[in-house]
Amino acid sequence: MKKSLLKASLGGAFLLSMFAAPDSKAQSADRPWGLSIYASANQARTNIRNDIWDMSNSSWGGGLGINRYLSPTFDLGLQLNYFNLRQDRVTGTMYGFGPNSFDNEMGTANLGLKLKLNNGKILKEDAFLKPYLIAGVGATYASVEAYITQGAGPAQMKYDDGKLRMNYMAGAGLGFRLTESISLFAQSTLNYPSTNSLDGIAPPDTDELNDRYLQHQFGISFGLGKATDTDGDGVSDRRDKCPDTPAGVQVDKDGCPLDGDGDGVPDYLDQCPTEAGSAALNGCPDRDGDGIRDSEDECPDQPGTAATRGCPDADGDGVADKNDTCPDTPAGTRVDANGCPVVLDRDGDGVNDDVDRCPDQAGSAENMGCPGLDAADSTYMANVPKIHFEFNRAVLRRSSYATLDRISTMLNKYPYYNLRIAGHADHIGSNEYNQDLSMRRAEAAKAYFTDQKGISSDRIITEGFGEERPVAPNTTNAGRAKNRRAEFRLFIQ
Structure with a gap:
């Protein structure tokens, strides 16, 4: 039993x-x-x-x-x-x-x-x-x-x-x-x-x-029992070094997507799965390192630009050196398919558009293709009255306002012209002080144009010369008063 x-x-x-x-x-x-x-x-x-x-x-x-x-x-x-x-x-x-x-x-x-x-x-x-x-x-x-x-x-x-x-x-x-x-x-x-x-x-x-x-x-x-496999790739979570692999992607024994060319880009994302490349180019190679994959690079062994399909462009005109008949074209010049300057003169003033500051207004070469001042304005600017300031101050005298108003009118009339203001001082005081004072006087004149007349500050350049350029002897009060001044010049940039 x-x-x-x-x-x-x-x-x-x-x-x-x-x-x-x-x-x-x-x-x-x-x-x-x-x-x-x-x-x-x-x-x-x-x-x-x-x-x-x-x-x-x-x-x-x-x-x-x-x-x-x-x-x-x-x-x-x-x-x-x-x-x-x-x-x-x-x-x-x-x-x-x-x-x-x-x-x-x-x-x-x-x-x-x-x-x-x-x-x-x-x-x-x-x-x-x-x-x-x-x-x-x-x-x-x-x-x-x-x-x-x-x-x-x-x-x-x-x-x-x-x-x-x-x-x-x-x-x-x-x-x-x-x-x-x-x-x-x-x-x-x-x-x-x-x-x-x-x-x-x-x-x-x-x-x-x-x-x-x-x-x-x-x-x-x-x-x-059954091992936990969150991403369903056949490798348990405990051994899976890549636990978030997308469904259907082939993996190795560690659960990571296959990478046949060993470039760090898994095959399912690699657009060049049989050639080692870079992640930035989706796994495709770039021998010359110019950021353009070799399969799309017409010059794979010479760094180039995307605009020239990976070929060099020394003068930056958008035409590859290998096709550029004029390889030293200045920067910014419009060029044709051969890389040579395109000669245009829309306003017919004899100044090509690539150097014409006023390509739609007939002008002269002396004015960089822009029209000059009319006779009255030209005569006025040749003898423009100087404006003057209080002693030891950057304060405009009221007598200067008429000159400033006339110049403001011309800036609006000729929008392609800019203005240069030069400030000056008499000899009383140190050189350093007078240099600073002359600059403040030029800035005071500029402020009149920008604040009172609405002229863009980008069109006005100021500079100070201190006591270096007197127009009268500094030995008399009248002479010193003339040296406390600002001068103006219209120019095309």
Whole structure:
């Protein structure tokens, strides 16, 4: 009855493992729970049997394991085993008993801690070979049926009992990673159950525990569960170095988009996936570094401009040097398709538009293509009255307003003319002081034009000459008053 219950419970565990295995995956940090099924070969050392290293007398069994991933270095596993230890009739006597035989059905449950050597320090976690050490503690239930002969007579005593004892085990194993889904393994452990009567014989007058057995396991391991893969690229989030890869993009083993030419631009974004290039050009090469991809560059080995399709343009006229018949055209000159100046004179004044400051008004070369002042204005500017200031001040005298108003009228009449104002001072005071005073006087005149008459300040240039350019002797008050002045000149920029 005891043996039947033991077989039934372990048989149910085997059926559970067979149904669970097909949907499982290899155990890892991504799938922390694992399931193992295995066969075992067992050799024992008892009081009447000593063939622990003799494979020819092995007893066969099987079992399953439930494993939990703890870290790259450690796993925790529960192993459930069933096997048979037996010995046919042995002649001779031992401890006053003999000949003897026994048949022992055993079930064990061991909780073991596994030390993995493929932990990323000694071997890679995904290495093909996965060596490990294991040690643990558990329980052994032995259903022993023994026939013991006492003395030299033929009478035998039947021993039939069940024993539940602690079990200690330690050993080593080697895993073989077949795919990411499946691993094979082989493991050997030495087991010490805390009993000395696995064969039904307990030696008298001793507390020594003689019984032990060596168990060799050969099986297959699967993982349980499904790894998290947020971007759906087939690489779990734990191992994915590029967790936000767009759907449908091919990735490498680290979960990053493929980059066939190794230029740092993934193939799905690389417009030149077979040629190393730069990110700025979407993965396309640019040998001359001018910012124009080689496939669009008509001069791929000479830096150029986008306007000339990657070719040099020394004079900057928009015509590539290789096509430029006039390679030294001044900057800003309008050119034709050959890079030569385009001669235009819209107003027909004999001054080409490229140098004509008034291209739509006929003028003269002396005036840079602009019309000159009419006779009255020209005569006035040739003898323009000087304006004067208070002593030691940059304050205009009221007598100066008429001159300023007339010049303001001409600035509005001739919008292509600008005005230069030169300030002056008498000799009283230091050179530095008079220089500053003359500049302030020129600025005071400018302020009249800009503030009172609305003339743009961009059309007026001021300068100061201090006491350097007197128009009268500084030896009299009248002479000094004439030297405190501002002078004006109209010009075309």
